[in-house]
Amino acid sequence: MKKILCIMVLLSLSLGVQADAALVVHHAVVPEKPPSVMVMGGFMSIENPSEKEIRIVNISSIQFGHIEMHQTMIKDNLAKMIKQEALIVPAKGKLELKRGSYHLMLFNPKVKLKTGDTIELVLTLHNGTSQKVLAKVMPAMLDVDHSHHHH
Amino acid sequence: MIFIAKKTIIRTMQTLESKKPPRLLLVVISVVMLLLGLATVLLWNKYASRQLTEADLPPELAMNYLPDGKPVRGLQMTDHNNQPFTEARFQQHWSFLFFGFTNCPDVCPTTMLVMKQVWQKLPPVAPTEPKPQLIFVSVDPDRDSVAKLKDYVAFYHPEFIAVRGEHDKLDVLVKQLGALYGYEDGPDKNNYTVNHSAQLVLVDPQGNLRAVFSPPFVADELIKTFTHIRQFHKG
Numbered sequence: 001m002k003k004i005l006c007i008m009v010l011l012s013l014s015l016g017v018q019a020d021a022a023l024v025v026h027h028a029v030v031p032e033k034p035p036s037v038m039v040m041g042g043f044m045s046i047e048n049p050s051e052k053e054i055r056i057v058n059i060s061s062i063q064f065g066h067i068e069m070h071q072t073m074i075k076d077n078l079a080k081m082i083k084q085e086a087l088i089v090p091a092k093g094k095l096e097l098k099r100g101s102y103h104l105m106l107f108n109p110k111v112k113l114k115t116g117d118t119i120e121l122v123l124t125l126h127n128g129t130s131q132k133v134l135a136k137v138m139p140a141m142l143d144v145d146h147s148h149h150h151h
Numbered sequence: 152m153i154f155i156a157k158k159t160i161i162r163t164m165q166t167l168e169s170k171k172p173p174r175l176l177l178v179v180i181s182v183v184m185l186l187l188g189l190a191t192v193l194l195w196n197k198y199a200s201r202q203l204t205e206a207d208l209p210p211e212l213a214m215n216y217l218p219d220g221k222p223v224r225g226l227q228m229t230d231h232n233n234q235p236f237t238e239a240r241f242q243q244h245w246s247f248l249f250f251g252f253t254n255c256p257d258v259c260p261t262t263m264l265v266m267k268q269v270w271q272k273l274p275p276v277a278p279t280e281p282k283p284q285l286i287f288v289s290v291d292p293d294r295d296s297v298a299k300l301k302d303y304v305a306f307y308h309p310e311f312i313a314v315r316g317e318h319d320k321l322d323v324l325v326k327q328l329g330a331l332y333g334y335e336d337g338p339d340k341n342n343y344t345v346n347h348s349a350q351l352v353l354v355d356p357q358g359n360l361r362a363v364f365s366p367p368f369v370a371d372e373l374i375k376t377f378t379h380i381r382q383f384h385k386g
Contacts, residue, residue, distance in 0.1 A: 039256050079347055106256075142268070
């Protein structure tokens with residue numbers, strides 16, 4: 001009986017860890033910016049299939065000086081960007097990084113990035129694990145989310 | 152009211168007739184009639200113009216249109232081609248103005264891209280009619296050089312204009328258009344962020360602040376309202 005309980009605990013633990021490590025990222029894009037601009041915006045859809053909330057506590061890329069997570073807030077016609085310490089992806093839920101909402105700020109590209117280039121991002125999660133995400137540089141367009149045309 | 156006044160005049164005329172010579176009477180009547188006419192015209196004008204400022208705005212304009220346009224004056228800015236930009240540049244053109252900074256990752260590119268769509272979709276004006284202008288006002292003159300602004304607006308549309316001025320000159324424009332901006336510290340001295348007004352403002356071809364549009368912006372809606380405003384303003 002003790003043995004069975006032990007196995008069950010171990011099993012649930014291992015399942016938990018496995019699920020925690022797996023965020024599913026779709027449509028990671030970085031729209032092209034004018035050549036002289038040193039800050040780019042990053043957008044993507046992040047899914048968390050696990051039973052527990054996952055927090056992204058850091059994002060980095062060897063192609064950029066540094067990356068911040070931000071939220072755009074427009075209140076009484078005043079646009080503010082609120083730096084986020086973490087991006088929270090709810091259990092069995094989704095977080096959309098999109099225009100006018102949560103987004104990445106990618107500072108000081110090491111080389112000029114053009115449409116079609118790939119950016120390798122490393123997402124560090126609250127449990128210390130990390131995950132690689134590939135983002136595409138896309139033409140400067142309003143629509144950064146091609147999966148939701150029906151909206 | 153006018154009817155009663157006329158009756159009074161007739162009565163006055165009759166009493167005057169019995170005592171005064173007819174020539175003086177005629178002069179008095181003419182003057183009274185003239186004054187009455189003038190008063191009627193003045194009252195009517197006042198009434199009509201008050202109607203316009205309050206209730207008579209078409210409902211589709213009520214959200215945006217400013218019946219009392221505010222003249223924009225005293226500008227000493229520089230455009231992206233390093234040419235002086237004063238209020239004279241508003242004359243004859245409808246001008247959309249937007250406040251932002253080139254390092255802005257979300258709000259500014261989004262607005263610039265919506266305005267690019269507006270420019271692509273706006274029905275062409277007659278060749279004799281001056282084209283509307285989109286003017287990007289940099290609220291980050293310390294980092295946004297003229298060269299950087301030229302590169303920035305050209306990236307979105309070849310007709311777009313950018314203007315820049317040192318803080319004292321920038322504030323003259325920003326205040327008159329009812330906008331705000333401020334800075335927030337970033338990771339280092341060069342990477343601060345800028346909080347800024349996100350509205351689009353419209354200046355009429357006589358140089359008056361005439362309409363304000365609040366985000367989020369949709370190209371088709373902007374075009375519809377702008378077309379209404381242009382027609383309404385014309386008369």
